[in-house]
Amino acid sequence: MHRFAMLTAAATFFLVIAGGLVTSTGSGLAVPDWPLSYGQFFPPMVGGIFFEHGHRMVAGAVGLLTFALATWLWFGDNRRWVRMMGIGAVAAVLAQAALGGITVLFLLPTPISVGHAGLAMAFFALVSSIAVVTGPGWLRIDAPGPSVAPQPTPMMSHTPERTRQDRPTLARDNQGRPTLPRAALIAAVAVYVQILLGATVRHTGSGLACPDFPLCNGQLFPALSSAGIGFQLLHRVGALVVAALVMWVAWRVRNELHDIAELQGPALVAVCLLVLQVLLGALTVWTALAVTPTTTHVATGALLLVTMVVLTLRLHHRYPASRLNARSESKQ
Amino acid sequence: MTRKLLAVAFALIPMVTVIACGGGEAPPAEAPAESAAAAPADEMIDPATIADAGGITGSVQFAGGDPEVQVVQMAADPYCLSEHAGDVELQRVLVNENGTLAQIFVYVKEGLEGKTFPVPSEPARLDQQGCMYHPHVIGVQTGQTLIISNSDDTLHNVNAQPSNNPPFNIGQPMAGMEAEYTFDNAEIMIPVRCDVHPWMSAFIGVVANPYFTITDSEGNFSLDRLPPGDYVLEAWSEGLGTQTINVTVAPNETAEATFAFGS
Structure with a gap:
């Protein structure tokens, strides 16, 4: 599962580059329609279409990976907060797709394009976080328990809660x-x-x-x-x-x-x-x-x-x- | 506290981004001042029926050095490449052999306030051919139909970015496709581009009167059947900006006007 999360994070990084290329090459409106491209699933990949439709294809792949990762987490990880991270990733990737579509259909309004970039980075950070908390290093430390410091984050709620008075402040x-x-x-x-x-x-x-x-x-x-x-x-x-x-x-x-x-x-x-x-x-x-x-x-x-x-x-x-x-x- | 901070970090920041930025951009102007100025007391004039009509002829001179030439390689699309024998040169400032300027949009900017004109029934045409816009600079009257067509056996998007009219971005994936547009508000100029082929650009000049034209390969222009009066004539160049001159048109006479652009 950790490796699959790493794969999803790597694919997301590739997607960030692909999305960056769309703006850098000025190809954001090379495909004027959405979700289809010129009414097709696979238009000719010429000129700016290569970047815009290529971005959509990579995004589709990341979307599928995210669904698979969330499903895997849901059935394979007993930590509720990790499962919720998977659900959050699915929600984010869907919202991101919607923002991508809106920005194309409304001719790249600045707030939507900035939001698309911002959500992309948050999604990348979220998927990377899933990779971290499913990693062997994280799980190894969790296993014995006492060596871990307080539970300052929601991520640690799977271990017994201390009372507010007991918990050292961070x-x-x-x-x-x-x-x-x-x-x-x-x-x-x-x-x-x-x-x-x-x-x-x-x-x-x-x-x-x-x-x-x-x-x-x-x-x-x-x-x-x-x-x-x-x-x-x-x-x-x-x-x-x-x-x-x-x-x-x-x-x-x-x-x-x-x-x-x-x-x-x-x-x-x-x-x-x-x-x-x-x-x-x-x-x-x-x-x-x-x-x-x-x-x-x-x-x-x-x-x-x-x-x-x-x-x-x-x-x-x-x-x-x-x-x-x-x-x-x-x-x- | 830290627990809460981390919890909201992923959930709220993207939403805040969109919401916070949401009010930042004004919608495209639908009804700008130009059309609002043309109100009830407007006098309808048909140029064909002006008894003592005059005109303006002139040229656009150029005193600058060698203009910048952009060499375009169309390898991004094999079809476009096949349509041209070699590299294509693009010039934002197109100098004629006689040293004058071509592709200059000349129009009556002031002097016709309070007058309206019949909208031409003949549409203007902007075609995509050889992965270039033809013509590169085009004029239409407000309300006149502009037909945008694709003669290429490849796909183009037509991305118009007016500031005074509604923007649009359409796809024309097949040869023979056409789309019709009209512009309700005067605007100099509306940039049009194809994002599939980034070298493709065109400019649409929208004027509230029929007195507009584009300089030819001799640098000349001519505006006919003007009512006698005092006018401000403007010349727009893609690379050199605009210039205005005052011209008086006497009844049944043709006035002379010469623009001179530097580099």
């Missing part, structure tokens, strides 16, 4: 900082918001509102003469915020939890993806929205989000109870 540590699981969650949400900002830049045609980088029209603080410049600046400032948060989380994982190997990987990968993503963002502007850097920018953003979601999940799962308790005590 909000802040004794230095007044958010605990690592909380910090990672904040960073993951920030990455998601940044992706939504990026999608807004893309679907409002603001990609070259600032034709230069890192300055905008030669200025550090340009006049907000158009909404496009505003979106560009928000996305650039967002990149700074995300970079700071991801680096902060990665640094803390390395320093505070260096003994937990399965957290070090995602933290390192997140930093690498972050650096790559900033470079790709610059390249996207420098190449005047060339198809390859622009689409890779979208794909890397998706990978960064999923990496941060994986890290967040594992942190919530593996955060040492002893560490938290010790801090609580030392605070008293």
Whole structure:
């Protein structure tokens, strides 16, 4: 089941790239009808139709994989919350298909196109999360039970609940900082918001509102003469915020939890993806929205989000109870 | 608390995205100011019956350097490739051999307020042939029928993106297909493109009067049977923007007008 979830996640990543290519190549309206394509199941795959209809075909495959995964989870996993994740994935893929159809039929209205991109990323993160929580690493830790820290997430409700008074808080540590699981969650949400900002830049045609980088029209603080410049600046400032948060989380994982190997990987990968993503963002502007850097920018953003979601999940799962308790005590 | 935060993360964020962005875009304008201005006291004029009609002739000169040429390779669609012997050159600024400009849309922009004109019964035609639009620039009068047809043995979508009229995007997958459209509001210009073949583009100029034309291969234009009066004439170029000049048309006389675009 874990491998099948991994396959679905990989297919979803491929779908994100295919969807990115539709916008990057300007093929969003190459097929004017939906759900059929020119009234057919398989129109000639010429020009922009290759990208748009190809996206639909990959999406169909991911839809089928998602149905199969949800069914498998429903009958094969006794954790209710995992089964609900499967149901959520099916609901998301159906909603995503509807948004895709609406955006074509209504000639790519910006809110729908941005919503389509946003739901795509949330779906990718959800399917990846299913892969994580069905993985051998997760299940191995779950089996013995006591080594796992508190139950801070709904995902852990299959183990006996502690009372509210017994449960250590994950909000802040004794230095007044958010605990690592909380910090990672904040960073993951920030990455998601940044992706939504990026999608807004893309679907409002603001990609070259600032034709230069890192300055905008030669200025550090340009006049907000158009909404496009505003979106560009928000996305650039967002990149700074995300970079700071991801680096902060990665640094803390390395320093505070260096003994937990399965957290070090995602933290390192997140930093690498972050650096790559900033470079790709610059390249996207420098190449005047060339198809390859622009689409890779979208794909890397998706990978960064999923990496941060994986890290967040594992942190919530593996955060040492002893560490938290010790801090609580030392605070008293 | 964290438990709740995680629970809502997957469920709410996409919904919030759609809902929050939902009010951001205004629907296409259905009834803009131009048509609203034409109200009850309008005088109907048939150009054919104007007793002392005059006209305007002129040319569009070009003083710029060599215009940019875009070489299109149509390998994305074997049919399109087979329709052309070699690479196809596209020019947003089309310079004639005599140094004048072709494909310039010239029309009477001002001077006919309060007058209406019969809608031509003859439709305008925009054809897709050899994976190109023919013509590249076309004019129609408000209310006049525009027939968009496909002469190619391949499929095209016709994606019109007006800002002053309802947009549309239709598929014409087979040769011989036709679609009819009319535009109720004046608009300079409506861009049309085919997303299957990204090099295909056309521009539709919609004018509330019948006095519009496109410069020929000599850079010349001519507007006939105008009522005498003072007019603002505008020339639109795909690559060079617009220019206006004032022209006075005397009874039974033809006025001269020359536009001069730089690079």
